[in-house]
Structures are given as C-alpha cells and as structure tokens.
Amino acid sequence: MDSGTGDSSISAHQCVRFSLADIQSATNNFDDVLIIGHGGFGKVYKGCFHTDETSLVVAVKRLDPMSNHGAREFRAEIEMLSKLRHRHLVSLIGFCDDNKEMILVYEYIPLGTLYEHLHLAYTPLSWVERVKIAIGAARGLDYLHTGTLHGVIHRDVKSSNILIDENWAARISDFGLSKIGPTNQSISYVDASVKGTFGYLDPEYFYTRRITRKTDVYAFGVVLFELLSGRLAVDERNADDQYSLVRWAQKSVKERKLGQMVDSNIKGTIFPKCLKRFAEIAARCVHSDPEERPTMTEVVASLQALLELQEKSNRSTESSGITGFTWKINNYFVPTTKPNSGMYTHFSLVT
Structure with a gap:
C-alpha cells in the first residue's frame, strides 16, 4: 500500500x-x-x-x-x-x-445501521438509546455544517446511512453526494439534478433545486420521526394517508395525538414532557419553510436537554419505587442485552 x-x-x-x-x-x-x-x-x-x-x-x-x-x-x-x-x-x-x-x-463499524436496528432487529432499541443515537447523529451533522471552513451538506441523511458502533454511538456515513456548503447558512445554491432518497427529500429542494444546510435538517427530522415511531419513511403497505411518515406524523402532531406515534416497543417508557418536546423538535425540522427549521446546533442542544429530562425522570421513578405496570412488563419480557448476530454487521450505503 x-x-x-x-x-x-x-x-x-x-x-x-x-x-x-x-x-x-x-x-x-x-x-x-x-x-x-x-x-x-x-x-x-x-x-x-x-x-x-x-x-x-x-x-x-x-x-x-x-x-x-x-x-x-x-x-x-x-x-x-x-x-x-x-x-x-x-x-x-x-x-x-x-x-x-x-x-x-x-x-469497520460492527453493529450495522440504524435502519436495521429499527426495522429488522428482533431486540428493539430502548427510548433512551434512541435519543442518544439521535444526539450522536445530530452532532455529526452539526460538525459537517459548522465545524469545517465552509461547511458540508451531506444530502443523503437517512437511517441506513447512520451506523452504530461498538459503544452504541451513531456514526454518519456515505458522503458520495456531499457538497461543500456556502459560507453563509442563509445562502443557497442551485443543484441541476435532485439527488437523495425518496422519503427523506426536502420538498423545497425538490421543487426549487436550491440546497442549503436546512435540506439536511429536513432529512434528519424524518429520522427523528422514524426513531419515535419505528415506521419506515415511506411504507407502501400503509393506507394513503399514512403512506408518508412525515405527512402522518405532522397530522398527528397537529391533532395532538402523540401517543399514536410511539413505537409499541417503547410505549410507556417516555416521560410525557419528553415525548411532546421530541415531537416538536422533529416537526420543526420538517417544516415546509426552511427558514423555520432549526440549525443542527439548536437540534443538538434541544435533544441533549430532552435526554437530561428523561434521565432525571427515570432516576426519580426508580428512587420512589413506583415503577409502573408498563415499566415492569417491558423489563420482564424484553431482553436488555442485544445479541451480536450477523444481522447487525451489514454495512448499508446508498441504494
């Protein structure tokens, strides 16, 4: 070599x-x-x-x-x-x-992709694990956007491009579609051809061909809803009004039906205030107006505060001895150790 x-x-x-x-x-x-x-x-x-x-x-x-x-x-x-x-x-x-x-x-990243853990794994990720993975991925994107001289726009943020390392930390992968970003976050540039993955594409980018860091923020918002619901970004098996994860999630947030959005594997484990805040963060990320979307720096701060609130709630619950029936059932039936099987070793990239 x-x-x-x-x-x-x-x-x-x-x-x-x-x-x-x-x-x-x-x-x-x-x-x-x-x-x-x-x-x-x-x-x-x-x-x-x-x-x-x-x-x-x-x-x-x-x-x-x-x-x-x-x-x-x-x-x-x-x-x-x-x-x-x-x-x-x-x-x-x-x-x-x-x-x-x-x-x-x-x-080599040993534990495969977030997509596999959400949609193919037999042992589901806990709520706290999901939030920590979201924070890690958000930090990676924030570094791309602000940690380099001009900034980098990833352009293909999705759960199959977020890998999980041996410490259960998120790692952003696949930069084949990435672009050096404008020095000013408010400035956009026109991309002649739309590139990315259906289901994660920012509608504003799709219609105008203008790409900014907020294009990545939109896609990350889709990943957040994916983490919360356990649903695919696009699922043809669902009815027309639930075909798109974003549209279904936005409707649920608007109607304040947050409970129906929670993956059955983590129901009863989310502090209500954390559920509300998480849904709000995700909804802001996929706002139709890019100017209304947060920066990844803001997303990191919001998710970190949410995690601290959840962990404080967990400690309070444990110290009081009142764990709740749902918590007991979840911990009795759901194994807490995750098998290191072959399904976790796939290294999936853009398809």
Whole structure:
C-alpha cells in the first residue's frame, strides 16, 4: 500500500492509497462470504489488513462499473472524508483506483445501521438509546455544517446511512453526494439534478433545486420521526394517508395525538414532557419553510436537554419505587442485552 508519503502504515488521520493486490489480499479476492452490504453502488466486504504487529478490520466498498455512482461521487467521497474527522462520522482509511477499480476503505463499524436496528432487529432499541443515537447523529451533522471552513451538506441523511458502533454511538456515513456548503447558512445554491432518497427529500429542494444546510435538517427530522415511531419513511403497505411518515406524523402532531406515534416497543417508557418536546423538535425540522427549521446546533442542544429530562425522570421513578405496570412488563419480557448476530454487521450505503 502507498500512503503517498512513503509511510506504509495505516493511520486514522491520513488517506492511504491501496494497490488492488492489497485489497484482494484483505478480502480474500472479493470472497462472497465476506459481503456485508450491497446496493446500487456495488458491494461492501468485510476485510482485514495484516501487518507484523497487528491487524485492522475494515469495510471495503467496491463500486460496480455499471453503477450510477460513478467517478464523480467516488472522488467526492475521498475529498470529503480525507479532510473530516469526528467521533460521529465514519472515517475513510483509504482508496484504490488501480486498473479502473473504484474502491473505498472505511473503518469497520460492527453493529450495522440504524435502519436495521429499527426495522429488522428482533431486540428493539430502548427510548433512551434512541435519543442518544439521535444526539450522536445530530452532532455529526452539526460538525459537517459548522465545524469545517465552509461547511458540508451531506444530502443523503437517512437511517441506513447512520451506523452504530461498538459503544452504541451513531456514526454518519456515505458522503458520495456531499457538497461543500456556502459560507453563509442563509445562502443557497442551485443543484441541476435532485439527488437523495425518496422519503427523506426536502420538498423545497425538490421543487426549487436550491440546497442549503436546512435540506439536511429536513432529512434528519424524518429520522427523528422514524426513531419515535419505528415506521419506515415511506411504507407502501400503509393506507394513503399514512403512506408518508412525515405527512402522518405532522397530522398527528397537529391533532395532538402523540401517543399514536410511539413505537409499541417503547410505549410507556417516555416521560410525557419528553415525548411532546421530541415531537416538536422533529416537526420543526420538517417544516415546509426552511427558514423555520432549526440549525443542527439548536437540534443538538434541544435533544441533549430532552435526554437530561428523561434521565432525571427515570432516576426519580426508580428512587420512589413506583415503577409502573408498563415499566415492569417491558423489563420482564424484553431482553436488555442485544445479541451480536450477523444481522447487525451489514454495512448499508446508498441504494
């Protein structure tokens, strides 16, 4: 492998240029047994680089030559992630462009995507876990928007692009559609073609082609409603008035029917004031007028305050000894340890 500096060691703070032979060795020549994710971009493999002293487990994203995600997205992701380092972002270790290949090598995130934990896992996330994941993802986005010189707009925020690490912390992934943002948050720029994922797309962006940081805020609001309800962003199985998660959630908030929005797996565990505040934060994020949406800095602060209120309520309840019938039932029937099964090891990206 060639780091471009003569140093062949793998560093978390440099973007390594790997040879195709390096990648083939790490993935046992792209062995299908090692596939941990796939989509329109191609396949992702679990790989391992061995040195004399240690070994490093990685996720290897190999772009299919027939994919719509071409050289532009490939270069964009390298450019973005080689400059961005934050504990709530997935780190890019390196890339390979030998022999017309387009391969990206990331740190391996062991517990899969938020999408999988919400929609495919047998053991559901608790309410507090969901709030903590929301805070982590919000911090990652806030760093993208404000922690760099010009700011970065992700453009494809969704639950399948939020990974869960070994500490159950959120990590934002997939920067192939990201753009360097305007220096002023109020300034927008026009994008000739709409990119993103249906269900998370900001209607304002869809109709005007104008993109700002508030485009990401909208998509994050969809994720918040997803966390609260356990529903898909778009679900064709539902009736027409519940087909879109955002429309159904907005209607529920407007009619003050917050109870019907709560995932059955966490009913009875949310302090009522926290439920109200969480729904309000999510509703503000998906406001039709981008100017009315909060910044990610404001979202982080609001969610952190909400978490503290929930944890204070939990401590008060536990110390009083009055735990409530619902709490007892939930803790009796729902296991608190989460199996580290194969379903948690998928590395899903843009499809």
